[in-house]
Amino acid sequence: MSQIETFPTIIQGGMGVGLSNWTLAKSVALKGQMGVVSGTAVDTVIVRRLQNGDLDGSIRRALSHFPSQEVANRILTRYFRAEPRKNDETYMLVPKPSLTPSQEATELVVASNFAEVWLAKEGHDGVVGINFLEKIQMATPASILGAMLAGVDYVLMGAGIPREIPSLIKNFAAGEEGSIHVEVIGTDPVVLKLDPKAVLGAHLPKMVAPKFVAIVSSDVLASYLAKDDLTRPDGFVIEGHRAGGHNAPPRSKKYDEQNEPIYTDRDEPNLVKMATLGIPFWLAGAYGSPDKLKEALALGAKGVQVGTLFALCNDSGLAQEIRSQLLEEIRLDHLKIATDAAASPTGFPIKIAHLAGSLTDADAMENRSALCDLGYLRTPFLNPNGRIDYRCPGEPVDMYVKKGGIAEETHGRHCLCNGLTANIGLGQHRRSGYDELPIVTLGSDIEGSKELLKLHPEGWSAPDVVDWLMVATATN
Secondary structure, eight states: OOOOSSOOSEEEOOOTTTTSOHHHHHHHHTTTSBEEEEOTTHHHHHHHHHHTTOTTOHHHHHHTTSSOHHHHHHHHHHHOOSSOOOTTSOOOOOOOOOSSOOHHHHHHHHHHHHHHHHHHHTTOOOOEEEEEETTOGGGHHHHHHHHHHTTOSEEEEESSOOTTHHHHHHHHHTTOOEEEEEOOBTSOOEEEEEOHHHHHGGGOOOOOOOEEEEEESOHHHHHHHHTSTTTOOSEEEEEOTTSSSBOOOOTTOOBOTTSOBOOOGGGSOOHHHHHHTTOOEEEESSOOSHHHHHHHHHTTOSEEEEOHHHHTSTTSSSOHHHHHHHHHHHHTTOOEEEEESSSOTTSSOEEEEEOTTSTTOHHHHTTOOOOOSSOTTOEEEEOTTSOEEEEOTTSOHHHHHHTTOOGGGGTTOOOHHHHHHHHTTOOOBOTTSOBOOOOBOOOSOOHHHHHHHHHOTTOOOHHHHHHHHHGGGOOO
């Protein structure tokens, strides 16, 4: 493992579904900073690349290094298309996350996370991390195991309280069973266990524990996690409410007329208290400029986590037509980014960029019918028959209500799973002829993007971002 004790100054954010792909992470790692792949729905990403023919051979190359070739061959036999899928064909789906995953589903999640990390680390000794959402608990153990098998250097996790992850990593590194508690509505949490030997048997290699970085919004949560050896991370990313993706709800619990959260000074972390914890931390959310990096370092941070600048760069997984549209909107100063309190099925506010032809476009949405066919954001609940079932406020209203949900909880919800997949050119084509629309999330601070557009009018690369930010650390 390429772990370094001189911590990186820049963490490239782990964004979306496949937006922070292996090519982006590798580009950043080669510049001496932390490249991060997104672990969210990576099994769907890998499977759709295979169905599209894996034209550069990267997925097959990665899987040829997976510890169990029996598992790798089963995945290739089921999903790889030597004759690539046509644009009017529907993608084959992967099993939905659940509390009782099949062996096939577990193997696919493990191997997919392995492949994405392995490709990001191929051929160099730079630092690579993987980002997960704590909210997507049912996929967490298998995902982390897969990343560890590929020698991931850091695991980063936000959107919740990731108190069980340090122990899970420690157990996997020892080759032992790991577990987490998954919240279930209507009953006690369920223990979700995974034994690495049950996945790989005699092929299980020795693994090294990666460092764990918790992404939090407040010093209060950081202090809670830091107080016990079992929950203490190796570092924190303190992410403010101007960051892209999901944000913490406002402590005031107040929203304006547009249903945007009203944040106050109470939502700002106490960085003096953060420093007293004695744990490395990075700042995120409107820290994407040389001046803000310099400010973060002066406040005691090891550096910054930056998302938007990397999301818009030519190395990210963002579909080129969407990137071009966003850059033109930024160039004209027309891009609107709002914090939508209702859009995400998770219940967390989320930053959404308003674009024609996306899920924010009412006319473009007119022909879409609600459905939940990917299911990453489903919530387990105990039904009246005493069995565990799953529901998502992004599914059809009548179905959600039939499962005990409240109709009002579906209002304004978008299907993030399908929308984020469409961002990277892997959106589903429906048999009805409907193609899933993208939904773009960026941070509210785009001043850095404007500056980079002046320097690189035709677009910029990940190394360009690193070079521009690192000017802040240059000595006279």
